[in-house]
Amino acid sequence: MFSRAVNIHFPEQQQMFTLLSIDCDNAPNSCRLALKHCQPFFQPGERVNFHRSGIDIGDDKRIDLSRCTRWQPDALYLNPQRIQEIDWQTVAQIIQASVKHSSSLFYFRSDNIFYQEMSRLLQLHRAKLILALQEGNCSAIENEMTALLGLGVGLTPSGDDYLAGLSAVLFIDGHPAQHYRSLFISVLARRKNKTTLLSVITLREAIEQRFRESIHEFLYHVINGEQKPIQQFINEIKKIGSSSGCDMLCGMADAFAMTRPDGGNHVNQDCD
Known part of the structure; x- marks a missing residue:
């Protein structure tokens, strides 16, 4: 229960429906109300x-x-020409600059030993997952996804939010890493007990290309080569939750960096 959102739980379907205040952006499985609180x-x-x-x-x-x-919202789609034309690395760098000094647990900088260790583990498994995706190592992908699920604090832990951001980009129709989608779905289904129901639903929806309007608008502008307004969309995404938006942006930044068509990655490989 939050001041701007109310989650309605359906135990039989293991699903949630959210009532949102008028100040929130549109989202899957939600209804915006003419209410401030x-x-x-x-x-x-x-x-x-x-x-x-x-x-x-x-x-x-x-x-x-x-x-x-x-x-x-319009369905997002990539073709080989757009993949070649988009400056993925620059977009990744813009995101990284925006989240490096944010509330993301990936970049925790205080003296709390508990959060320092959690941040270390997030960065460790983040790096291992990127390598596994680049190498097409399905066993390693499953191991690192499992390690990230539930890693963090709150209703949607940072590791889950990171995976949601990664999925939002990698599973756009036409993306060379799209064939990993079934693996992500399978791992989430088998390891969902590691995290919260809300987090499972959020990640599952992201894998299925259903996410908040602010995220959709951001990705839509990137795909269509409109970089000028993307900082304002990044700022809107950062407002999601206490740190969820920032953690999702970390995942999106990594996905953008891996999409470079210059031979510096292997996200189009099949699993070994």
Whole structure:
């Protein structure tokens, strides 16, 4: 339960539906409400019923969906020509400069020994996962994904957010690393008990190319070669959660760097 978002849990489907305040951007499995703050209106444990025209919550609330507008973003797509034309390395460097002094646990710089060790492990498994993807080593990819899942703190730990950011780029239709998608899905399904339900859903959606509007707009502008406004989209992504947006950006930066078509990577290899 947050002031700007309320998660509705469906145990049978192992799924969540989110009610968002008007200040939030659009997101999968969500509904934006004409409210600044959700906290005064919704309480944990209230019964929820979905109808064709709306949602009933508790005994005194009904959300009318009859006048809602459905958010349907354009599908992202890459072709070989665009992969050659996009300056992936520059975009990666812009992101890295933006997150290096942010709230990301990947770049923790205080004297808390617990968080220092967590940051060290995040960077270690991050580097090993990148190498495994470059070499097409499926066994190593699974090991490093497993190590990153649940690594961090909060409802969506940093390791999971990093994997979500990585997936958002690597599994764009037409990306040379897209064939790893089934492996990511398989590992997540088998190792989901390592992390939170919200984190599993967020990562699963990212693998399926469903993510927040701010992330979609950022990727859309990069793919279409429009670099001028991307800093403003990076700034919007950084606002997601306490550190989730920054951790996702770390994953996106690594994915962009691996997409360089100059022979410096091997993300198009099949697994050994």
